[in-house]
Amino acid sequence: MSKLPDYYATNIFEVPISFFKKNGFNYILCDLDNTLDTYDTLKPSSKVYELLNKLKKENLELIIISNNKGKRVSNYALTLGVKYLSSTCKPFGGKLKKFLLANDLPFEQCILCGDQLITDIPCGKNAGIKTMLFDPISKKDQFTTRFNRLIDKPKRKRLIKKHKIWHMNFEE
Numbered sequence: 001m002s003k004l005p006d007y008y009a010t011n012i013f014e015v016p017i018s019f020f021k022k023n024g025f026n027y028i029l030c031d032l033d034n035t036l037d038t039y040d041t042l043k044p045s046s047k048v049y050e051l052l053n054k055l056k057k058e059n060l061e062l063i064i065i066s067n068n069k070g071k072r073v074s075n076y077a078l079t080l081g082v083k084y085l086s087s088t089c090k091p092f093g094g095k096l097k098k099f100l101l102a103n104d105l106p107f108e109q110c111i112l113c114g115d116q117l118i119t120d121i122p123c124g125k126n127a128g129i130k131t132m133l134f135d136p137i138s139k140k141d142q143f144t145t146r147f148n149r150l151i152d153k154p155k156r157k158r159l160i161k162k163h164k165i166w167h168m169n170f171e172e
């Protein structure tokens with residue numbers, strides 16, 4: 001069973017807003033830890049505010065979808081002023097799917113972005129939406145994530161070697 005990402009890029013900050021627009025992704029569902037900021041960063045970085053403003057300008061909505069627990073996620077998301085889902089139980093897609101339905105988010109307009117091949121990507125696929133994989137923005141990981149990386153790293157390497165995934169080139 002293979003759950004490959006639809007897209008793969010270095011990080012969310014290098015993805016041009018035009019990419020989301022062109023592909024009809026009006027809702028950017030984004031993992032928090034090591035996708036937007038490191039797991040021990042309590043307040044959103046200026047880079048994240050910049051990204052949010054660029055998205056807002058184009059009427060695109062950023063929503064945080066995290067496996068981390070309530071307070072960590074809610075504090076961060078409320079500071080940023082965006083919707084969020086915590087304790088998502090990625091790689092399972094049930095909770096995310098419910099969230100999409102409850103918030104009236106059209107599935108084809110949603111993309112789940114995250115840094116983990118074995119949690120973020122299958123979660124999006126299981127919920128029935130498109131996905132984008134990134135490289136983690138730092139080497140610092142929470143305890144539980146360290147185990148995931150032991151599987152993620154060699155798998156990612158293998159997929160890259162087999163040309164099943166590759167970093168997108170956004171320059172035109």
Ligand SMILES: [Mg+2]
Pocket residue numbers: 031032033034035114115116
């Ligand atoms: Mg993450």
